[in-house]
Amino acid sequence: MDELHGDRDSLAAQLRSLRLRRGLTLSALARHTSYSRSSWERYLNGKALPPRAAITEFAAAVGVPATALLIQREQEQDGRRPGSRGPLPHEESAAPGRHVPSEAPQHEGPAEAAPPSGPSRTRTALVSAVSACTALVAGILIGGWIFGGNEAEGQNREKARNEPQCREFECRDKDSQRTGCHIGAWTAAATWSGRTYIELRYSPGCRSAWARITDAHVDDTARVEGPRGARNERSVTYENDTYSPMVEAPYPASARACGVIKGKETCTSAGGPSPMPPALTDEREPARKPAPAGSG
Known part of the structure; x- marks a missing residue:
């Protein structure tokens, strides 16, 4: 390669x-x-x-x-x-032992001695x-x-x-990975839409939440809804999973996650007080739970 x-x-x-x-x-x-x-x-x-x-x-x-x-x-x-x-580029140095040719043009007036080659070699070596x-x-x-x-x-x-680089309302519209909020995050609620897994991800350190969808398709959307009408969403553009920007969530039950899968909206319940097993804590590793039987 x-x-x-x-x-x-x-x-x-x-x-x-x-x-x-x-x-x-x-x-x-x-x-x-x-x-x-x-x-x-x-x-x-x-x-x-x-x-x-x-x-x-x-x-x-x-x-x-x-x-x-x-x-x-x-x-x-x-x-x-x-x-x-x-x-360095564009820098010329005299080779050891090189002398100024006798044909070199001379200025009128008293002749000036050529500079010694020693300092030039020293500068080049340095x-x-x-x-x-x-x-x-x-x-x-x-x-x-x-x-x-x-x-x-x-x-x-x-x-x-x-x-953490943000907390509660400071996290609204920000990315969980870039702010470090995905470290220590856990799944507070989840549901299925066909073979697509929809999760509400919650960060107790940042007191914020976001939605994540796995095994989705291009243009499917992950949306998180928080208190006082706060919401954020992001659609799949490459591969088959994505997660939304964050909204503030002082506790898990103040938010829920929704997925718009092939035009159909499906939402989780409000977040629970403890992690759902298995609790994945890194957004670089999308959930790979097996789809339920008969999910299509």
């Missing part, structure tokens, strides 16, 4: 490796960032260099710091690769050493994140668990 896409140490190869470790599809990347599925296909296959903003959002989606990836992006934008020891050190640090950091990604992800989950 790397031979098809180019240099295995390229930025595109690093992005592909991180995406595969995270288990994200191109469609999932499009949902978690502000860039389309076709854009990520070009970036990950090396057809286009991703913008800095795309790198930052990608790093957040896969749970790693963005610094080393941004360093590697700048190197590739300048026409370099990590580990290169050559001078630039090359700095470039090599930067590439080495970037390679070590990226390698550590690729092979030690679980530790970085664990730290991110712990931070999200201890410091």
Whole structure:
């Protein structure tokens, strides 16, 4: 695969490796960032260099710091690769032992001695050493994140668990994954519409709720309804599952979830006070409960 896409140490190869470790599809990347599925296909296959903003959002989606990836992006934008020891682009340096040709034009007036070649070689060596050190640090950091990604992800989950990014009304219209509200969430109510599973997901840490539908079809809609007429919905655009943005819910019974499946609306009851078994706590792993017998 790397031979098809180019240099295995390229930025595109690093992005592909991180995406595969995270288990994200191109469609999932499009949902978690502000860039389309076709854009990520070009970036990950090396057809286009991703913008800095795309790198930052990608790093957040896969749970790693963005610094080393941004360093590697700048190197590739300048026409370099990590580990290169050559001078910076457009910088010329005299080869050891090279002298100014005697035919070089001279200014009128007193002759001026040519600058010594020693400082020039020192400057070139210094630039090359700095470039090599930067590439080495970037390679070590990226390698550590690729092979030690679980530790970085664990730290991110712990931070999200201890410091939710929103609470109650602050969570309205926001995404449960991007705010960390999906960590520790549980299913408070559920029902079926044919083979589609409809859930009311509840976050006690964020005191908010959202709807999730699984084994649905494109254009089917997940909708959550909260107190005082608050509601949010999202339709399936790729694959076969989706979840809505959040609404505030001070307690589970203050919200319910609905699914509009093939034009037919089906809603759960109000949320219960305790998790329904099995309690899934990660929106990256859609519920895969077996459909009830005779559900079609």
